[in-house]
Amino acid sequence: xxxxxxxxERELLLQLTQxxxxxxxxxxxxxxxxxxxxxxxDPLSEHLSRIGKSIRPALCIATCQAxxxxxxxxxxxxxxxxxxxxxxxxxxxIEDDSEYRRGLPTMHAQHGIALAVNAGDMxxxxxxxxxxxxxxxxxxxxxxxxxxxxxxxxxxxxxGQAMELGWIRDNRVDILxxxxxxxxxxxxxxxSFIHPCRIGALIAGVAPGNLERFHRFGFYLGLAFQIQxxxxxxxxxxxxxxxxxxxxxxxxxxxxxxxxxLRNLRGGDRQRLMxxxxxxxxxxxxxxxxxxxxxxxxxxxxxxxxxxxxxxxEAALFEFEQAFAYAGDSEHxxxxxxxxxxxxxxxx
Amino acid sequence: xxxxxxxxERELLLQLTQxxxxxxxxxxxxxxxxxxxxxxxDPLSEHLSRIGKSIRPALCIATCQAxxxxxxxxxxxxxxxxxxxxxxxxxxxIEDDSEYRRGLPTMHAQHGIALAVNAGDMxxxxxxxxxxxxxxxxxxxxxxxxxxxxxxxxxxxxxGQAMELGWIRDNRVDILxxxxxxxxxxxxxxxSFIHPCRIGALIAGVAPGNLERFHRFGFYLGLAFQIQxxxxxxxxxxxxxxxxxxxxxxxxxxxxxxxxxLRNLRGGDRQRLMxxxxxxxxxxxxxxxxxxxxxxxxxxxxxxxxxxxxxxxEAALFEFEQAFAYAGDSEHxxxxxxxxxxxxxxxx
Numbered sequence: 001x002x003x004x005x006x007x008x009e010r011e012l013l014l015q016l017t018q019x020x021x022x023x024x025x026x027x028x029x030x031x032x033x034x035x036x037x038x039x040x041x042d043p044l045s046e047h048l049s050r051i052g053k054s055i056r057p058a059l060c061i062a063t064c065q066a067x068x069x070x071x072x073x074x075x076x077x078x079x080x081x082x083x084x085x086x087x088x089x090x091x092x093x094i095e096d097d098s099e100y101r102r103g104l105p106t107m108h109a110q111h112g113i114a115l116a117v118n119a120g121d122m123x124x125x126x127x128x129x130x131x132x133x134x135x136x137x138x139x140x141x142x143x144x145x146x147x148x149x150x151x152x153x154x155x156x157x158x159x160g161q162a163m164e165l166g167w168i169r170d171n172r173v174d175i176l177x178x179x180x181x182x183x184x185x186x187x188x189x190x191x192s193f194i195h196p197c198r199i200g201a202l203i204a205g206v207a208p209g210n211l212e213r214f215h216r217f218g219f220y221l222g223l224a225f226q227i228q229x230x231x232x233x234x235x236x237x238x239x240x241x242x243x244x245x246x247x248x249x250x251x252x253x254x255x256x257x258x259x260x261x262l263r264n265l266r267g268g269d270r271q272r273l274m275x276x277x278x279x280x281x282x283x284x285x286x287x288x289x290x291x292x293x294x295x296x297x298x299x300x301x302x303x304x305x306x307x308x309x310x311x312x313x314e315a316a317l318f319e320f321e322q323a324f325a326y327a328g329d330s331e332h333x334x335x336x337x338x339x340x341x342x343x344x345x346x347x348x
Numbered sequence: 349x350x351x352x353x354x355x356x357e358r359e360l361l362l363q364l365t366q367x368x369x370x371x372x373x374x375x376x377x378x379x380x381x382x383x384x385x386x387x388x389x390d391p392l393s394e395h396l397s398r399i400g401k402s403i404r405p406a407l408c409i410a411t412c413q414a415x416x417x418x419x420x421x422x423x424x425x426x427x428x429x430x431x432x433x434x435x436x437x438x439x440x441x442i443e444d445d446s447e448y449r450r451g452l453p454t455m456h457a458q459h460g461i462a463l464a465v466n467a468g469d470m471x472x473x474x475x476x477x478x479x480x481x482x483x484x485x486x487x488x489x490x491x492x493x494x495x496x497x498x499x500x501x502x503x504x505x506x507x508g509q510a511m512e513l514g515w516i517r518d519n520r521v522d523i524l525x526x527x528x529x530x531x532x533x534x535x536x537x538x539x540s541f542i543h544p545c546r547i548g549a550l551i552a553g554v555a556p557g558n559l560e561r562f563h564r565f566g567f568y569l570g571l572a573f574q575i576q577x578x579x580x581x582x583x584x585x586x587x588x589x590x591x592x593x594x595x596x597x598x599x600x601x602x603x604x605x606x607x608x609x610l611r612n613l614r615g616g617d618r619q620r621l622m623x624x625x626x627x628x629x630x631x632x633x634x635x636x637x638x639x640x641x642x643x644x645x646x647x648x649x650x651x652x653x654x655x656x657x658x659x660x661x662e663a664a665l666f667e668f669e670q671a672f673a674y675a676g677d678s679e680h681x682x683x684x685x686x687x688x689x690x691x692x693x694x695x696x
Contacts, residue, residue: 032503035507036507036510036511036514038514039510039511039513039514039517040506040507040510040514091465091466091469094461094462094465095461095462095465095466096462111517112517113442113443113461114442114443114444114513114516114517115510115513115514115517117439117442117443117465118439118443118506118509118510118513119510121439121472121502121506122503122506122507122510124469124472125499125502125503125506126503128476128499128502129499129503132492132495132496132499135492140488140492144480144483144488147480148480151473151476151477151480154469154473154476155380155470155473155474155477158388158466158469158470158473159383159384159388159470161466162384162387162388162463162466162467162470163384163387165387165462165463165466166384166386166387166388166463168462169387169459169460169462169463
């Protein structure tokens with residue numbers, strides 16, 4: 001990370017922008033143009049217009065193209081992926097009581113919990129509607145397959161989310177690294193990495209029996225992404241990251257770094273952390289959050305997280321060769337290769 | 349309502365119980381038997397086991413049978429309807445901050461908002477999964493049609509919900525009877541009455557072009573149901589109704605009766621109501637709720653609501669003849685006919 005903005009990263013961001021244009025348009029086109037605007041479609045469209053990284057649709061379209069598929073056939077499913085991702089974000093922000101998203105107030109901070117729960121439900125409904133619209137282009141069989149991919153993705157993500165939320169609610173201090181990895185596979189890896197690749201490949205004509213090659217790749221890549229995301233939440237630059245820094249600590253989120261700290265703190269310091277976690281969120285103070293961050297630094301927790309993220313990115317690089325063995329060299333394959341490096345160098 | 353428990357109503361409740369057995373089993377069978385149980389599937393199954401009226405699946409199966417269809421072919425879609433209804437209930441209770449549902453604490457009162465939002469999302473996902481499972485029995489074409497019915501149902505319901513929630517959030521006092529009827533059509537009638545009939549008929553082999561006959565019937569029946577539901581919320585018996593009495597007033601819900609009161613109160617009394625509605629919910633007191641109820645009684649608002657509910661039930665009785673003109677006499681047709689009367693006599 002000596003060069004803050006190397007050429008490969010500039011090119012990657014440019015490619016991401018191009019993919020994003022497709023998926024943002026696809027999402028906005030799917031929003032009905034009718035009433036009720038003020039209480040539903042206007043806040044929803046505003047949220048969808050906020051610029052995210054759009055890694056999921058990009059990965060889907062790039063995987064399709066890398067396998068010789070027509071990107072035009074993948075755009076609708078890629079946009080549905082991003083629509084579903086937005087539905088998750090709106091509900092996640094309510095569940096975590098987060099204040100900021102993509103640099104602006106979260107949907108429920110702006111419009112209240114009631115309208116935000118409902119708007120998230122609508123994004124969810126629209127993503128299913130978008131998938132139904134695959135039929136004229138992709139035919140009934142492939143469309144049904146993609147619906148099946150979404151089904152698995154949804155169930156896994158909601159199960160992972162339940163684990164994370166339950167650990168916080170019951171203030172579990174017995175969570176191990178392995179539990180975290182299993183939770184992250186469910187919460188993040190399936191819907192963000194594995195299924196976007198699987199769906200892109202399916203649309204390019206790869207046989208359903210040949211899709212497991214993406215599993216380990218997407219698992220490792222997703223872990224690198226999630227751990228880096230958790231690190232940015234601890235010590236990132238809010239203007240770039242777009243969420244409140246330290247928010248995960250205020251929420252009591254069981255990240256790899258918090259699990260490391262729970263394992264390594266002793267005596268009164270450990271008790272102090274336990275007391276912090278036992279308090280309801282409004283009783284957790286900013287000063288305590290800074291102390292926890294200091295302890296993570298002092299006991300090597302941040303370094304542990306960084307090493308883990310790098311380790312999983314390297315594993316993803318290795319698996320990349322297997323996963324994309326049948327894709328010839330192309331700018332799309334290069335793009336996916338760059339995504340792996342970006343997972344651990346990104347600052348937003 | 350001189351006879352509190354007439355023979356036709358006893359028979360109807362018995363028939364409802366029989367239909368409910370199918371749909372409850374269908375829903376519970378659709379819940380994955382795996383982890384995470386404690387934070388997801390256990391609370392979800394507990395909620396699904398609570399005994400509701402199950403009018404939606406009953407209407408779907410009965411309409412199928414009334415048109416000569418095989419009920420076994422309708423059970424899965426009927427169960428998916430009830431699963432979706434439960435997803436709505438869990439999220440509605442969060443949106444309205446309701447305390448009781450079917451006589452027990454609401455999901456978020458019991459498990460917190462975070463896990464409840466997530467469990468509602470899972471019920472939603474499971475309802476889509478159930479619809480996918482229609483394919484082996486009903487074939488791809490009819491299954492896709494039913495998915496389309498669900499799509500329209502979801503979008504309409506979420507739009508109606510947005511209207512109602514937005515009116516409360518912005519403390520709108522300019523809502524007219526017509527606005528209420530339009531909102532109720534969207535929020536309640538499509539998913540509770542029109543689509544259950546349409547889907548049942550589709551499965552029995554009624555041509556898609558012949559489904560509009562259920563629209564006016566379901567609209568009037570849904571209005572009779574919703575207004576009666578709002579009346580029970582004002583003055584029902586909590587042990588039967590299963591929700592907190594007067595909860596809608598604490599929420600500021602724009603019912604036909606509240607709209608009537610806003611239209612008929614004058615001077616200081618009107619100001620007192622406006623002040624009540626302008627306060628955030630925790631500032632609204634039980635004494636004020638009782639005063640509002642007294643005013644509704646005194647100015648004829650409750651009678652206005654009762655007359656409207658009866659009027660729409662009569663309109664539904666009239667439309668019933670058109671809607672079910674192609675269904676010969678059968679116990680299933682009789683059941684649906686009884687449902688109409690039940691809409692205005694029910695006390696739960």
